[in-house]
Every structure is written in C-alpha cells, then in structure tokens.
Amino acid sequence: MSLLELDGVDAAYGRARVLHDVSLAVSRGERVAILGRNGVGKTTVVNTCLGLAALKKGHVAFGGKRVGTIRTFSAARAGLSVVPQGRRIVPGLTVRENLHLGAAPNRKGPWTVEAVFGLFPILRERAETPGTAMSGGQQQMLAIGRALMANPDLLILDEPSEGLAPVVVDELGDNLVKLADAGTSILLIEQNFGLVRKVAERYYVLSKGAVVEAGQLAGLSMESLKKHVAV
Numbered sequence: 001m002s003l004l005e006l007d008g009v010d011a012a013y014g015r016a017r018v019l020h021d022v023s024l025a026v027s028r029g030e031r032v033a034i035l036g037r038n039g040v041g042k043t044t045v046v047n048t049c050l051g052l053a054a055l056k057k058g059h060v061a062f063g064g065k066r067v068g069t070i071r072t073f074s075a076a077r078a079g080l081s082v083v084p085q086g087r088r089i090v091p092g093l094t095v096r097e098n099l100h101l102g103a104a105p106n107r108k109g110p111w112t113v114e115a116v117f118g119l120f121p122i123l124r125e126r127a128e129t130p131g132t133a134m135s136g137g138q139q140q141m142l143a144i145g146r147a148l149m150a151n152p153d154l155l156i157l158d159e160p161s162e163g164l165a166p167v168v169v170d171e172l173g174d175n176l177v178k179l180a181d182a183g184t185s186i187l188l189i190e191q192n193f194g195l196v197r198k199v200a201e202r203y204y205v206l207s208k209g210a211v212v213e214a215g216q217l218a219g220l221s222m223e224s225l226k227k228h229v230a231v
Ligand SMILES: Nc1ncnc2c1ncn2[C@@H]1O[C@H](COP(=O)(O)OP(=O)(O)OP(=O)(O)O)[C@@H](O)[C@H]1O
Pocket: 013, 016, 018, 036, 037, 038, 039, 040, 041, 042, 043, 044, 045, 085
C-alpha cells in the first residue's frame, strides 16, 4: 500500500498553476527520488502535501487516507517529516534545542536526542553550541536529526546536498541508506545525481510541473539524465 500518494494533482500559488496532473507514490520502506532542474516544481510537490501551495485538482493521500493536504502543523504528528531546502536551523537555539523542536509527543519510535547523537556524533560534541554556528554539512545533519525526532514513517528531503562538499554528500548518502534500512521511507528531491544513485530505488522526473518520466533507477538513461539533471 502507498504511504504517500498524489493522484492527478494540479497545484498553484495564487493564480499561477505550477503542477499539472502530477501522480506519484511512495510505498512503505521505499526510497524514491524526484529529479528535475531548477524551478520545475519539485518543492511545490512538498508544499502541496503540506497545504502551502493550493491543491486545485486531484488528491493527496497519506497512510491510505485521502487527506486533501496534510497540514504543516499536523504533518509530524501524522508521520511525515520534512527536511526543508536551506535547512532552516532556528537561530539563537542550540543544537540540542533545535533537535527538541522536531519532537512529536504522540509518535513512538527509536528516535530520541541520544539516538540522533548516535547517528551523527558531531552533534553530541556541539550539543550546547548554536545550531547556526556549525558548518553546512553539520547543519544538514541537524536538520535531518530534527526531522527524525518525530519518528516519521516518511522523511522528505528537499535538495539536502545543496552547498555541501562532495565528501559530505557521500556521507549523507550513507546515512540516508542506513535510515531506510532501519524502516524509514524516503522521498529525496535532488539535482545531484550521485546522491540519488546512492539512495533511491525508483525515480520521477519533473519538467515544467509535470511528471515526464518515471521508473526504476537502474533503467534511467544517460540521455534523460543529461536532459533533466546535472551530471
Ligand atoms: N510562493 C510562491 N509563490 C509564487 N510562485 C512560486 C512560489 N514558490 C515557487 N513559485 C514558482 O513555482 C515554480 C516552481 O518552483 P519550485 O520551488 O517548486 O521549483 P523547484 O523545482 O523546487 O526548484 P528549485 O530547485 O529552484 O527549488 C517556479 O516557477 C517558482 O518561481
């Protein structure tokens, strides 16, 4: 059964329609990527799920229930955590405090501050320092740790490789695979094909707000890649 499903979705900001008839699904335990160049509507897929872009047609379902949209304020409680583009670490709060912000009291599971420190030991070392004082890669770990604190069924990551050095991206890929192996479904929005290849089993390509290609990652041609993402 699909954990997240978008069926025939059109979405808009005001009068500007950005998504056109988008259908996609992520099943329990799956690792799925959305690929596409800048401005094609990748973030808008997430924004539509969260009610931040207006759903004009079609429906969104989460956990088998049609929800219209999963509202931002209730997403974590429903089992959906988002690592937003740009990380959005809260200034003025320590690493530990940023982690606590992600907790959803009703969600039971393995993720606690200690468990996040186990996955990303650097966060333990920096626990009492301001989150924004860390490097880009460390802030990305913090953003992922904060999202995990809600013990999500599905983790959506929006361009997590942005601004990171290749070696850090590689490490990020290893950690995402570990998370998936531990049972968290992953929807990875990315332009960095190296990271996608490491993490995802299945992909969708978005172009001008529509799904123009989908399939198993192993079947993605070099020609499509060059056309739709940076390689
Ligand atoms: N809040 C908004 N109001 C109006 N238009 C928006 C808003 N956010 C995004 N758009 C427009 O919607 C289109 C899709 O943007 P979106 O951010 O979903 O693309 P993206 O594929 O995630 O690109 P990027 O990788 O640059 O973030 C773009 O033309 C963008 O200018």
